[in-house]
Amino acid sequence: MWESFWFEFINFYFIPGLVLGCIYALGAIGITLTFGILRFANFAHGEIMMTSSYLTWEFVLVASSFGLILHPIIGAIPASICSIFLALIVDRFFYKPFRNSPTIMIVIASFGMMLIIRSLVQVIWGPNQITFVKGIAKPNQFIKDFTSNFDMMILIPNKHISILLGTIIIMLVFNYLLSSTKIGKGMRAVSDNPNLAEVSGINVENIVKATWVVGGFCAAAAGVFLALDTQFIESTMGFRMLLPMFAAAILGGIGRPFGAVAGGLIIGLAEELSAYPWLGNGPVISPGYKSGVAFSIMVLMLIFRPSGLFRGKVF
Amino acid sequence: MNFDTILSINKLVAGYGETEILHKISISVNKNEIVSIIGPNGAGKSTILKAILGTLNIKSGEIFLKKTKINGVKPSDVVKKGVGYVPQTDNVFVSLSVHENLEMGAWTIENNLNDKFEELYNLFPDLKDKKKQLAGQLSGGQRQMLAMAKALILDAKVLLLDEPTAGLSPKYRLEIFDTIQRINKSGLPILMVEQNAKQALQISHRGYVLVDGSNRYTGTGAELSSDPEVARMFLGSRG
Numbered sequence: 382m383w384e385s386f387w388f389e390f391i392n393f394y395f396i397p398g399l400v401l402g403c404i405y406a407l408g409a410i411g412i413t414l415t416f417g418i419l420r421f422a423n424f425a426h427g428e429i430m431m432t433s434s435y436l437t438w439e440f441v442l443v444a445s446s447f448g449l450i451l452h453p454i455i456g457a458i459p460a461s462i463c464s465i466f467l468a469l470i471v472d473r474f475f476y477k478p479f480r481n482s483p484t485i486m487i488v489i490a491s492f493g494m495m496l497i498i499r500s501l502v503q504v505i506w507g508p509n510q511i512t513f514v515k516g517i518a519k520p521n522q523f524i525k526d527f528t529s530n531f532d533m534m535i536l537i538p539n540k541h542i543s544i545l546l547g548t549i550i551i552m553l554v555f556n557y558l559l560s561s562t563k564i565g566k567g568m569r570a571v572s573d574n575p576n577l578a579e580v581s582g583i584n585v586e587n588i589v590k591a592t593w594v595v596g597g598f599c600a601a602a603a604g605v606f607l608a609l610d611t612q613f614i615e616s617t618m619g620f621r622m623l624l625p626m627f628a629a630a631i632l633g634g635i636g637r638p639f640g641a642v643a644g645g646l647i648i649g650l651a652e653e654l655s656a657y658p659w660l661g662n663g664p665v666i667s668p669g670y671k672s673g674v675a676f677s678i679m680v681l682m683l684i685f686r687p688s689g690l691f692r693g694k695v696f
Numbered sequence: 697m698n699f700d701t702i703l704s705i706n707k708l709v710a711g712y713g714e715t716e717i718l719h720k721i722s723i724s725v726n727k728n729e730i731v732s733i734i735g736p737n738g739a740g741k742s743t744i745l746k747a748i749l750g751t752l753n754i755k756s757g758e759i760f761l762k763k764t765k766i767n768g769v770k771p772s773d774v775v776k777k778g779v780g781y782v783p784q785t786d787n788v789f790v791s792l793s794v795h796e797n798l799e800m801g802a803w804t805i806e807n808n809l810n811d812k813f814e815e816l817y818n819l820f821p822d823l824k825d826k827k828k829q830l831a832g833q834l835s836g837g838q839r840q841m842l843a844m845a846k847a848l849i850l851d852a853k854v855l856l857l858d859e860p861t862a863g864l865s866p867k868y869r870l871e872i873f874d875t876i877q878r879i880n881k882s883g884l885p886i887l888m889v890e891q892n893a894k895q896a897l898q899i900s901h902r903g904y905v906l907v908d909g910s911n912r913y914t915g916t917g918a919e920l921s922s923d924p925e926v927a928r929m930f931l932g933s934r935g
Contacts, residue, residue, distance in 0.1 A: 563799070566792065570800045573789040580749055580783065581846065582775035582804045637791075 392536045394657045395650070400541045400610055402649025403548035407603035408622055409629035409641035410555065411596030417572035417636025417694060418592050421484050422627065424491045425471060427619030428498035429464050429597055430604030434614045435506055436460035437605050438513055453514065453609060454543060461601035467498075468597030469590060495620070502616045510615045513608040514540070544606045551602055552642060555595070559638060564591050572636040624672060625652070628679035634693025643690060648675050700727040701762075702885045703748070703779075703854045708757035710747040716755065717743045718909045723887070725854055728901075730876065730886045732917070734893040734930055735906035741889040742784065743909075745856045748887075749781055750774050761853060776804050780852030784859040784889075787843035790832030794823050794842055797831050801846030809849065816845045819878070837868030841875065848879065855879065857888040861895075873899055893930050897921045905930060 408430055415423045440456040475494055479487040518538035528535040559565040564587075571578040571588045579585050607622065608614045629648045633640025652671040656664040666674065682689060703725040711717040717740045725731045733741045746752045748759055750771045759766050766774055775781065789797050798816065802809050817824040820841045826834065831842055840860055847855055860876065861869040869892065877899050880886050890896035897903050900917035905926055913926055920926050 563803075566796050566799060567803065569792055569796075570789045573791045574786055576751075577783065577786060577789065578800070579771045580751070580775060580781050581800055582772050582850065583800060584772055584803075 388534060390657065392534075394653050396535075396537055396541060398650035398653030399646070400544050400606075400649070401653060402646035403544055404603050404607050404610065404645075405622070405625050405629045405649050406642040406645025407548060407551065407599045407606065408626040409633065409645045410599040410638050411603075412626050413630040413633065413635055413638055413641040413693070414568065414572065414592045414596050416630060418568065418575070418589060419476070419480075419487075420575075421476075421487045421491065424488070424623065425494035425498060426596070426600055427621075427623040427626070428495050428502075429468055429600040429619070430607065430622060431614070431616060431619030432467060432498060432502055433457070433460045433464040433601035433604040434513065434608035434618070435502055435511075436463050437608065438511060438614060439506075453605060454547065457601065457605040460605065461598050464601035464604075465594050465597035468593040468600070471498075472589070472593050499616050499620070506616075508616060510613045512612065513614045514612045518612070540609045540612075544609060547602065547606060551599065555599070555638070558595070564588070568592060568595070621672075624679075625649075625675035628675040628682075631679050631687075632682050632689055634689030634691035637689065637691040637693040640689055640691030640693055648678060651675070651678060701725070701760075702727055703887060704758075704760045705744070705748070706758045706760075708744070708747060708759065709755040710743065710752055710757070711755070712743075712752055716909070718747065720757065721906070721909070721911060723904055723911075725885045725887045727885060728880070728883060730880050730888065730900045730917075732893075732896040732900040732903040733887070733889045733906055734891075734896060734903060734920075735912070736930070738908075739906040740909040741906055742858050744906075745781065745858050745887070745889060748774070748779060748856060772804075775850065778850070778853035780847035780850060780855040780884075782840075782843045782847045782855070782857050782860060784862055788831040788834070788839050788846070790830065792831060793828050794831055794834070795827040797842055797846050798849060801849040804850065812849060816848060819848075820845050820875070835868075836864050837871060840864065840868070840872055844875065844879070848884070852884065855884055855886045857886060857890075859889055859891055861890065861892050869895070894921065 408426065412423060412426050415421065415426065437453055437456040437460040440459050441451045441453055444451040444456065471494055475490050476487055479490055518540050520536035521539050521542060524535050524537055559569060567583050567588050568591060570583060571585055575585060604619065607618060625648050629644035630641050632647060633642065633644030652674045655666040655674045656668045656671060659665050701724050705721060705723045707720045707722055708718050709716060709720060721744060723733070723744065733744060735741055743752065747754055750766070750769050754767050761777055761779060764777060766777060789800060792800065798813055822838055823842055823845060831839060834842060857876070861872050864872065873895055876886060876888065888896060897917040897920050903915065903917050903920045904911060905913035905920065913920060913923065915923065
């Protein structure tokens with residue numbers, strides 16, 4: 382029974398879906414925080430993701446030129462710091478001047494930033510794909526042997542273990558930040574009601590900066606995890622992730638960070654599981670149309686439950 | 697300015713954008729007083745509170761908190777200087793717990809506030825059992841109490857209340873007015889905008905009647921309540 386159904390379902394659909402869901406979840410956190418606190422859809426968020434993966438690759442490359450072999454996750458640490466600064470600089474010089482303007486102006490500004498950042502990356506690193514990690518990702522032998530003892534065979538490569546564990550750690554820290562620290566509670570308060578936050582004495586501008594720090598870090602993690610998963614980087618990778626990340630944020634409820642996590646996991650799993658041959662031998666939906674699943678979920682949520690699963694904001 | 701004056705507004709002209717709502721309004725709140733602002737809808741009552749908070753354009757006039765001019769000061773700094781404010785609606789963070797709401801009220805304070813929290817839970821016993829409950833799950837009256845408790849954390853010099861009984865049942869309305877009096881007896885002056893004019897004037901030391909953004913009548917709560925003109929125009933069908 383395991384071999385006929387679960388082997389294929391778990392190893393080739395469920396685990397990849399979970400991994401993709403983790404990447405969407407991390408990306409969607411930044412989108413939902415920005416949307417919740419600054420009230421606009423930041424189209425440049427995917428480019429922060431993409432830039433962080435290029436920076437990680439560059440740090441690993443520079444280290445190797447000094448004879449130092451760095452795991453991409455170690456290279457991601459300085460890259461994420463750079464991404465946070467990039468997010469803060471973009472906000473200070475391109476978004477802040479539009480803070481009190483009609484929302485459409487800041488949305489267009491973010492669209493412009495998306496194109497500017499992507500063009501800069503293309504100028505610096507070229508427009509072609511770059512191999513991020515070489516070689517074939519083999520399944521982790523220990524997990525394979527261990528699960529074989531229970532009449533199963535879980536085939537999960539180390540890169541997926543890194544992504545799942547990395548996401549869990551980031552989520553735990555994120556949960557602690559939002560539920561137990563003053564700045565995290567302030568972020569939730571500003572997201573809930575910015576006007577009330579201001580007349581309660583909360584320094585909203587500091588909260589905005591904290592939002593970019595958290596959003597920038599999560600975007601950096603998502604970008605590096607995506608590059609680890611696909612093993613290559615290219616300048617359009619962030620843009621391709623934008624739609625499912627927005628879908629995840631809307632599904633979870635705008636301004637609800639934990640909703641974004643749930644939304645990301647659901648969208649990732651839905652995309653992968655939609656290609657499973659539920660009805661006969663062929664996939665229900667051709668894998669080429671996977672992104673249509675995210676789009677469909679987003680449209681259905683906007684029509685039937687615009688506040689999302691976790692009752693977020695409706696604009 | 698009177699030595700006991702805590703908040704004073706002198707000839708204030710203010711509004712939204714180019715639209716002028718308040719025309720040379722003058723209001724003062726003295727030590728230990730409850731002062732009510734009443735008047736018809738659109739008279740500019742809530743606009744006065746927003747002007748004090750610094751959330752709208754002030755064209756001319758002055759606002760003093762004790763001897764400090766607070767015109768043009770950021771809302772978060774006005775609060776830091778000692779102005780507690782309870783908005784009419786959306787006055788609690790619905791996705792935060794009751795206790796987290798109080799913590800947000802104390803944002804500018806670094807000290808340990810456990811004693812202060814206890815004091816507030818004693819003042820508002822309804823909230824004590826609901827510390828961990830989301831504010832969005834509270835009833836209208838409980839939300840209003842939480843909003844007041846949140847505004848009291850900072851040891852405000854004056855408390856501004858924007859229609860504290862709007863939309864509440866008669867039972868909660870009485871409870872809120874009772875709570876306002878208890879807060880005031882602890883020594884905190886209160887400036888209150890209220891639609892339930894009759895009840896508001898009953899508990900107020902002084903009151904102002906506003907019409908079309910201008911001062912129309914001023915007097916003690918008792919004087920205004922017994923003024924036939926005020927009673928006919930503003931107290932008849934309300935309260």
